[in-house]
Amino acid sequence: MSEAFEIRLFHPDDIKQVVLINQQSLPENYPEQFFLGLHYHAPQAFFVASVDDRVVGYIMCRIERGISGFGRLPTKKGHIVSVAVLNDRRNHGIGTALIAAAMEGMIDYGASEFFLEVRKTNEAAIAIYEKLGFRVKRVLRGYYRDGEDAYLMAKKLYESQEDDEPDA
Ligand SMILES: CC(C)(COP(=O)(O)OP(=O)(O)OC[C@H]1O[C@@H](n2cnc3c(N)ncnc32)[C@H](O)[C@@H]1OP(=O)(O)O)[C@@H](O)C(=O)NCCC(=O)NCCS
Numbered sequence: 001m002s003e004a005f006e007i008r009l010f011h012p013d014d015i016k017q018v019v020l021i022n023q024q025s026l027p028e029n030y031p032e033q034f035f036l037g038l039h040y041h042a043p044q045a046f047f048v049a050s051v052d053d054r055v056v057g058y059i060m061c062r063i064e065r066g067i068s069g070f071g072r073l074p075t076k077k078g079h080i081v082s083v084a085v086l087n088d089r090r091n092h093g094i095g096t097a098l099i100a101a102a103m104e105g106m107i108d109y110g111a112s113e114f115f116l117e118v119r120k121t122n123e124a125a126i127a128i129y130e131k132l133g134f135r136v137k138r139v140l141r142g143y144y145r146d147g148e149d150a151y152l153m154a155k156k157l158y159e160s161q162e163d164d165e166p167d168a
Contacts, residue, residue: 003089004051005050005051006050007047007097008047009048010039010046010047014055014058015036018035018058021056021085021086025085027146028082038062038081041063042061042063045060045062046061046105049085049089049094057083057094058083059099059102061078061080062078064077075112077112077113078111078113080115081116083098083102096132099132111157112157112158114155115137117143117153119148119149119150132155136153138151
């Protein structure tokens with residue numbers, strides 16, 4: 001089943017609804033300034049989904065510099081910091097569309113690989129990331145405040161890129 005939704009860039013006017021969705025969807029919550037700071041640094045990689053002009057989901061990312069491959073060359077890595085969709089709007093393709101849009105935005109900033117942390121028990125999110133080509137690179141023991149482990153998942157833009165771990 002699908003419903004009409006729009007993916008568009010975040011605007012600071014959306015902040016209250018984005019913070020609310022974050023609080024309702026995830027144990028990892030942040031003050032408004034954290035969201036606005038990420039938006040300031042990478043506005044083209046912060047998207048919201050709306051249904052009938054109401055924001056129902058968001059994704060925000062950070063562009064991080066690192067080194068990659070055996071040549072240890074400088075590279076830009078796109079970090080998906082947080083993504084969530086309102087509970088009653090899930091399973092309509094909104095999360096997948098948000099992640100795809102954010103990856104395009106991060107590519108425009110020069111990112112050639114992407115990574116994220118996800119709870120080991122978060123089957124829905126892991127399934128989406130795998131569908132989009134992300135793979136589990138390692139386990140981050142006790143990553144979350146409540147002690148749960150995270151998977152570090154990553155994806156290269158080009159299959160031919162040398163495989164190594166992102167410098168998170
Ligand atoms: C992760 C999240 C953003 C996905 O949003 P969404 O709009 O439901 O995503 P989509 O509709 O695009 O895709 C849902 C997919 O998950 C799958 N799925 C749902 N529940 C699942 C489960 N328990 N196990 C495995 N797959 C599951 C669906 O089958 C669907 O896959 P498909 O596209 O192949 O059919 C949403 O579940 C959410 O906000 N979760 C809470 C916040 C969160 O966990 N964020 C990620 C932190 S890393």
